[in-house]
Amino acid sequence: MLLAVSKRHPVESIIAANEAGISDFGENYLQEALDKIEHLSSMRINWHFIGPIQSNKTKSIAENFQWVHSIDRLKVAQRLSDQRDPAGPKLNVCVQIKLSDETSKSGIELSKAEALCDSVDALPNLKLRGLMAIPAALPDLESQRLVFRVLAQEYARLRPRYTQFDTLSMGMSNDFEAAVAEGSTLIRIGTALFGSRG
Numbered sequence: 001m002l003l004a005v006s007k008r009h010p011v012e013s014i015i016a017a018n019e020a021g022i023s024d025f026g027e028n029y030l031q032e033a034l035d036k037i038e039h040l041s042s043m044r045i046n047w048h049f050i051g052p053i054q055s056n057k058t059k060s061i062a063e064n065f066q067w068v069h070s071i072d073r074l075k076v077a078q079r080l081s082d083q084r085d086p087a088g089p090k091l092n093v094c095v096q097i098k099l100s101d102e103t104s105k106s107g108i109e110l111s112k113a114e115a116l117c118d119s120v121d122a123l124p125n126l127k128l129r130g131l132m133a134i135p136a137a138l139p140d141l142e143s144q145r146l147v148f149r150v151l152a153q154e155y156a157r158l159r160p161r162y163t164q165f166d167t168l169s170m171g172m173s174n175d176f177e178a179a180v181a182e183g184s185t186l187i188r189i190g191t192a193l194f195g196s197r198g
């Protein structure tokens with residue numbers, strides 16, 4: 001699946017992409033995202049929150065998004081589940097894993113992923129769908145593939161444990177070929193689709 005990452009691009013770009021058949025959009029910054037979601041509320045869009053989550057912001061995320069890719073601690077997952085309307089569809093979530101000593105501060109260590117996944121899977125209003133990572137930028141396909149392979153192996157190992165675990169969220173504009181070669185099921189593409197964010 002293609003997730004169109006529309007952060008710092010205007011609603012006009014989202015409308016154009018949606019008319020071209022894209023239904024899923026990813027946003028990192030909560031207030032920007034909420035403005036877009038409200039503006040485009042008449043359109044059939046699945047909104048994915050893919051940025052770092054502050055625990056005091058979980059309510060708006062639980063109420064306005066269909067997916068969250070950036071679960072890296074139980075406290076945030078618990079709050080999202082508590083704040084999700086139990087009468088509606090569950091919130092689809094991925095656990096974010098830190099694969100290397102990357103610049104990103106987000107993500108849980110690989111060795112702790114299984115325990116977090118087990119806890120998230122037990123929360124009533126969340127649906128654990130898979131794993132996500134944002135590896136450090138690497139220049140060549142082979143080294144990109146080696147990093148993605150680590151996540152793909154963990155995904156394959158955990159997959160039988162959970163009922164609806166079907167999403168390997170990896171690959172961005174600069175490394176999606178490597179991610180797809182390693183079995184990504186969801187690439188998150190911003191720049192290659194919408195151009196530079198300036």
Ligand SMILES: *Cc1c(COP(=O)(O)O)cnc(C)c1O
Nearest residue numbers: 005050172173174188189190191
């Ligand atoms: C911004 C962002 C993307 C898209 O990055 P591009 O390099 O523009 O494709 C994907 N995933 C996450 C988590 C992001 O923050």
